Amino acid sequence: MTTVRDLFRFSPSFRYGAAIxxxxxxxxxxxxxxxxxxxxxxxxxRNEPPSAEYxxxxxxxxxxxxxxxxxxxRNTLIVAGVAVLIGRSIGVMLGMISGYLGGTVDRVxxxxxxxxxVIPRLPLVILIASILRGEMTILTLAILIGILDxxxxxxxxxxxILTLREREFTQTAVFAGMNTIKxxxxxxxxxxxxxxxxxxxxxxxxxxxxxxxxSVLGLSDLGSQSIGTMIYWGNYYQALLTNRTWVLAAPIASxxxxxxxxxLISTSLSTYxxxxxxxxxxxxxx
Amino acid sequence: MTLLKEFILPxxxxxxxxxxxxxxxxxxxxxxxxxxxxxxxxxxxxxxxNVEPEGVLALxxxxxxxxxxxxxxxxxxxxxxxxxIRGDLGPSFSAFxxxxxxxxxxxxxxxxxxxxxxxxxxxxxxxxxGSLAGYxxxxxxxxVLDKVLIVVYPIPYxxxxxxxxxxxxxxxxxxxxxxxxxxxxxxxWDYISSVLIHSFLPAVSIIVGATAFRFIMSKAxxxxxxxxxxxxxxxxxxxxxxxxxxxxxxxxxxxPQITDLALSLGAIFEGALITEVVFAYPGVGSVLYNSIISAxxxxxxxxxxxxxxxxxxxxLIVDLSYPLFDPRVRFR
Amino acid sequence: xxTIIEAKNLKAYYITxxxxxxxxxxAVDNISLEIQEGEVFGIAGESGCGKSTLLKVLLGAFEPPLxxxxxxxxxxxxxxxxxxxxxxxxxxRDIRWSKVSYIPQGSMHVLNPVRRIRDSxxxxxxxxxxxxxxxxxxxxxxxxxxxxxxESVLAAYPHQLSGGMRQRVTIALATILWPKLIFADEPTTAxxxxxxxxVIQLLKEVQQREGSTLVLITHDMGVHANLxxxxxxxxxxxxxxxxxxxxxxxxxxxPYTQYLIKSLPHLDERAERVSIxxxxxxxxxxxxxxRFHPRCPLAIDxxxxxxxxxxxxxxxxxxACHLVTxxxxxxxxx
Ligand SMILES: Nc1ncnc2c1ncn2[C@@H]1O[C@H](COP(=O)(O)OP(=O)(O)OP(=O)(O)O)[C@@H](O)[C@H]1O
Ligand code: SF4
Ligand SMILES: [Mg+2]
Numbered sequence: 001m002t003t004v005r006d007l008f009r010f011s012p013s014f015r016y017g018a019a020i021x022x023x024x025x026x027x028x029x030x031x032x033x034x035x036x037x038x039x040x041x042x043x044x045x046r047n048e049p050p051s052a053e054y055x056x057x058x059x060x061x062x063x064x065x066x067x068x069x070x071x072x073x074r075n076t077l078i079v080a081g082v083a084v085l086i087g088r089s090i091g092v093m094l095g096m097i098s099g100y101l102g103g104t105v106d107r108v109x110x111x112x113x114x115x116x117x118v119i120p121r122l123p124l125v126i127l128i129a130s131i132l133r134g135e136m137t138i139l140t141l142a143i144l145i146g147i148l149d150x151x152x153x154x155x156x157x158x159x160x161i162l163t164l165r166e167r168e169f170t171q172t173a174v175f176a177g178m179n180t181i182k183x184x185x186x187x188x189x190x191x192x193x194x195x196x197x198x199x200x201x202x203x204x205x206x207x208x209x210x211x212x213x214x215s216v217l218g219l220s221d222l223g224s225q226s227i228g229t230m231i232y233w234g235n236y237y238q239a240l241l242t243n244r245t246w247v248l249a250a251p252i253a254s255x256x257x258x259x260x261x262x263x264l265i266s267t268s269l270s271t272y273x274x275x276x277x278x279x280x281x282x283x284x285x286x
Numbered sequence: 287m288t289l290l291k292e293f294i295l296p297x298x299x300x301x302x303x304x305x306x307x308x309x310x311x312x313x314x315x316x317x318x319x320x321x322x323x324x325x326x327x328x329x330x331x332x333x334x335x336n337v338e339p340e341g342v343l344a345l346x347x348x349x350x351x352x353x354x355x356x357x358x359x360x361x362x363x364x365x366x367x368x369x370x371i372r373g374d375l376g377p378s379f380s381a382f383x384x385x386x387x388x389x390x391x392x393x394x395x396x397x398x399x400x401x402x403x404x405x406x407x408x409x410x411x412x413x414x415x416g417s418l419a420g421y422x423x424x425x426x427x428x429x430v431l432d433k434v435l436i437v438v439y440p441i442p443y444x445x446x447x448x449x450x451x452x453x454x455x456x457x458x459x460x461x462x463x464x465x466x467x468x469x470x471x472x473x474x475w476d477y478i479s480s481v482l483i484h485s486f487l488p489a490v491s492i493i494v495g496a497t498a499f500r501f502i503m504s505k506a507x508x509x510x511x512x513x514x515x516x517x518x519x520x521x522x523x524x525x526x527x528x529x530x531x532x533x534x535x536x537x538x539x540x541x542p543q544i545t546d547l548a549l550s551l552g553a554i555f556e557g558a559l560i561t562e563v564v565f566a567y568p569g570v571g572s573v574l575y576n577s578i579i580s581a582x583x584x585x586x587x588x589x590x591x592x593x594x595x596x597x598x599x600x601x602l603i604v605d606l607s608y609p610l611f612d613p614r615v616r617f618r
Numbered sequence: 619x620x621t622i623i624e625a626k627n628l629k630a631y632y633i634t635x636x637x638x639x640x641x642x643x644x645a646v647d648n649i650s651l652e653i654q655e656g657e658v659f660g661i662a663g664e665s666g667c668g669k670s671t672l673l674k675v676l677l678g679a680f681e682p683p684l685x686x687x688x689x690x691x692x693x694x695x696x697x698x699x700x701x702x703x704x705x706x707x708x709x710x711r712d713i714r715w716s717k718v719s720y721i722p723q724g725s726m727h728v729l730n731p732v733r734r735i736r737d738s739x740x741x742x743x744x745x746x747x748x749x750x751x752x753x754x755x756x757x758x759x760x761x762x763x764x765x766x767x768x769e770s771v772l773a774a775y776p777h778q779l780s781g782g783m784r785q786r787v788t789i790a791l792a793t794i795l796w797p798k799l800i801f802a803d804e805p806t807t808a809x810x811x812x813x814x815x816x817v818i819q820l821l822k823e824v825q826q827r828e829g830s831t832l833v834l835i836t837h838d839m840g841v842h843a844n845l846x847x848x849x850x851x852x853x854x855x856x857x858x859x860x861x862x863x864x865x866x867x868x869x870x871x872x873p874y875t876q877y878l879i880k881s882l883p884h885l886d887e888r889a890e891r892v893s894i895x896x897x898x899x900x901x902x903x904x905x906x907x908x909r910f911h912p913r914c915p916l917a918i919d920x921x922x923x924x925x926x927x928x929x930x931x932x933x934x935x936x937x938a939c940h941l942v943t944x945x946x947x948x949x950x951x952x
Contacts, residue, residue, distance in 0.1 A: 006637040006638060007637075009637070009638060010636070010637045010638055011637075111300070111303065112307075114300065115300065115303045115304045115307045116307065118304045118597055118598055118601055119304060119307065119308045119311070119594055119597070119598075120553060120555075120590075120593045120594060120597050122559065122593075123555070123574075123586070123589055123590035123593045123594075124311065124312075124315070124590060126574065126578065126586060126590075127312065127315055127316075127583070127586050127587060127590050128315055130577075130578050130581060130583060130586055131315065131316055131583060133581065205440060209442050212442065212444070212445075213442075213444065213559070213560060216444065216560055216563070217559075217560070217563070217575060217578055218578065218579070219578060231448070243456075245452060248448065248452070252445050252448055252449065255442070255445060256441050256442075256445055259440045259441065259442065260437055260440050260441070262440070263436075263439070263440035267436065272637070514727065515722065515727035515728045516727060516728050516729060516730045516731070518728075519720075519722060519728040520730070520741065520742075522677070522679050522714065522720060523714055523715050523742050523745060524707075524710040524711045524714045524715070524745055524746070525741050525742065525745045526745065529741060533730070533733060533737075533741070534730050534733075537730075537732050537733075538730070538731065538732055612732065613731070613732055613775040613777070614731060614732075614775070614777045
């Protein structure tokens with residue numbers, strides 16, 4: 001809590017990032033009170049430019065862009081959230097196994113992780129998604145992105161744990177007869193959690209990017225709203241050629257803003273976690 | 287001898303491992319999927335014409351044979367490897383019977399030209415600007431550059447591609463809308479300038495983000511170097527800043543940077559897929575896009591394999607060329 | 619005797635601010651000293667007492683967060699006086715290496731890992747002298763030969779040299795232009811004993827060759843005993859005692875110095891080695907009064923509140939302790 005307060009007070013990029021994400025959260029909440037169902041067509045007049053009534057205009061299929069966007073952001077964030085959850089769970093688990101067990105287990109796991117890291121993910125996802133086409137739902141998309149984004153995290157957690165293990169307090173705790181689980185939970189977790197936080201943010205960036213990429217290619221669940229599918233349908237109905245740029249402008253602008261918001265938070269967190277700033281932040285004791 | 291045993295062999299092993307894992311995954315994915323690609327293809331083929339049941343069976347057998355889907359799982363796996371090693375990926379589904387190799391081959395020069403030059407350009411720009419900004423962190427230009435690029439960096443390149451497309455071909459139509467070039471290919475100025483003009487916007491859309499990324503990385507590396515003992519010491523001796531920046535700071539950041547350049551070059555086949563789609567640029571990305579639309583999974587598989595081999599080989603080359611850039615590896 | 623460097627009332631603090639927490643580390647607090655031409659001046663004290671910080675300020679090589687809050691530092695080169703706290707780029711090019719040089723702490727990493735030794739020498743020499751590549755190589759080769767270092771190091775990269783050799787090369791690199799004033803920060807730390815002896819020998823040689831002034835910083839009283847003519851003992855950012863080496867070793871007056879000497883291993887005696895109880899204070903919140911009082915077995919009430927002045931016990935011997943002050947006053951009044 002004091003961390004959040006400190007960040008708020010002294011890190012402008014955290015402030016801007018947080019402000020952006022609060023706006024995003026408001027939009028997500030608004031989606032629950034939308035006057036239209038997300039997939040209802042011809043709910044409003046078609047192809048209206050932005051106006052007082054339809055603040056972001058309407059689409060070729062007669063949907064209100066603003067309300068559509070609230071659903072789109074919600075779904076994109078859900079996809080990203082589930083993907084991050086899956087990816088980090090695998091990553092943290094492998095990282096911990098590798099880091100704490102060490103030895104042969106570590107060597108085998110590390111060499112697998114190193115190989116997987118090199119394998120390009122986008123073509124694989126495209127291959128999988130194109131085979132699963134038609135059966136793709138938001139959830140399968142999320143799972144797909146999640147199971148591809150664990151190698152880097154696991155490598156980083158392993159490195160973190162290795163440095164934690166070398167720290168003085170670990171040795172002391174082990175000498176004092178604390179059992180391993182206790183050492184991990186009481187001594188290491190407090191260090192890992194802020195690190196995890198920064199990592200989760202970068203996971204969101206990655207997942208949002210993938211969602212949009214796949215949707216623009218027409219490989220996701222095109223029936224549901226997401227930032228990517230909005231762009232897809234905008235293209236599909238030739239929004240550019242017919243000068244209805246508002247249909248594309250809304251999802252494009254919102255994806256830029258969300259991504260920048262997450263990125264600002266993540267950079268402010270990582271400077272906060274930097275051992276050098278951490279040192280100068282430490283209060284004097286005794 | 288020790289260099290071979292301790293250095294070259296493990297890298298080769300790692301390379302083989304990556305290829306092995308990649309090829310195996312590529313092999314497994316279609317086979318584990320609930321959708322049978324042959325059924326899909328048959329469905330499409332038979333949708334428009336009436337085919338006798340025997341005919342369908344015959345067709346199925348042909349397809350299974352062609353795509354290496356016949357026989358036991360293990361036989362398929364062996365056959366798949368044989369194809370990979372021979373570099374023969376079979377015929378395309380949608381442009382039957384054109385071989386996959388030919389389709390991909392047609393896109394390759396475009397992608398290599400566009401992405402290759404964009405990656406190299408952004409690397410040079412990013413390294414130069416980033417080193418300068420890392421070495422002079424308190425100058426005004428350095429801080430402005432830093433703020434701007436940090437906001438630009440997270441913007442996805444495909445979004446930028448859309449924005450550029452909207453702005454410069456639609457509102458301000460100074461660039462051609464789509465395509466790779468006009469006219470007949472040849473080594474004449476008309477054709478070359480047409481290639482350059484057509485590739486300008488797609489290249490910019492990639493270069494902006496990539497430069498921002500390289501800048502951030504390069505600046506971080508340079509500022510670590512700047513606080514290193516040897517830089518501090520050289521500065522204390524009043525060695526000219528130019529020299530310190532070049533031989534002490536930037537030279538020491540080269541190793542990770544060159545590594546990363548090679549990896550980026552190896553990754554160009556997955557790099558800017560959507561840029562090509564957005565600008566209808568006739569490279570591998572567009573080939574991939576078309577095959578996605580027509581569910582031509584043999585082509586998709588081919589491109590997947592190509593990018594796996596590309597990146598694995600790039601990283602192998604990087605590792606093997608380490609000794610050229612780092613005396614610490616060269617003379618152990 | 620002529621003074622070559624003079625510091626007055628020097629205060630240098632690390633001032634940092636991050637996330638609303640401000641810290642001021644009083645690493646050098648009110649230090650005055652004069653170092654004479656041609657002497658070896660030792661600066662001693664436990665780790666963290668501000669030795670390296672003092673050195674950075676004396677060199678005029680300090681950057682934020684280190685800030686000189688008060689005081690002056692002046693170099694006296696013949697009749698010329700130079701303010702070391704405000705060196706211009708031109709000053710730097712003129713005096714660094716050719717007049718004032720520096721052998722850094724932990725010189726393991728001061729050589730550029732991707733540059734051959736001869737190229738580092740070339741960089742450093744040509745910054746201060748108008749010579750070509752060949753000439754610079756000649757100068758380097760001759761100097762290394764003089765110091766008894768093998769010529770083969772010239773073509774080597776730093777990582778190919780042993781720790782001891784790297785340290786010697788660094789000493790050569792620092793002194794290649796025959797500076798009058800050489801600062802050395804822990805030049806022997808982290809080297810094994812045999813190598814240490816070689817490095818000490820080398821330093822002695824370099825210093826005596828042209829009668830340079832050597833300011834030698836180390837926590838190792840053994841090295842001081844070997845090399846120094848005069849020693850200043852630092853504690854928590856302050857000079858607590860300063861005298862010629864013999865006096866410091868045989869007749870120290872300050873309780874802290876007495877501890878330092880007692881903690882030395884002696885060859886001849888079987889006297890027990892006493893280590894100082896407790897730890898040096900954190901300098902962002904130093905103790906009031908005499909900074910040594912929490913650890914001082916002789917502390918009196920006054921020590922807790924009043925900071926003792928650094929007084930002259932007799933010419934050339936200064937100490938900062940209430941007990942010493944009282945004794946001196948007693949001796950003069952009696
Ligand atoms: N960059 C910095 N920011 C804040 N405080 C610092 C910084 N560098 C050093 N200090 C503090 O200043 C004090 C003096 O440090 P200094 O390096 O001068 O000690 P030292 O006597 O040279 O010790 P050692 O024998 O370990 O080299 C220490 O308490 C240290 O924690
Ligand atoms: S002044 Fe007091 S506390 Fe300080 S050294 Fe002297 S006796 Fe000890
Ligand atoms: Mg020091």
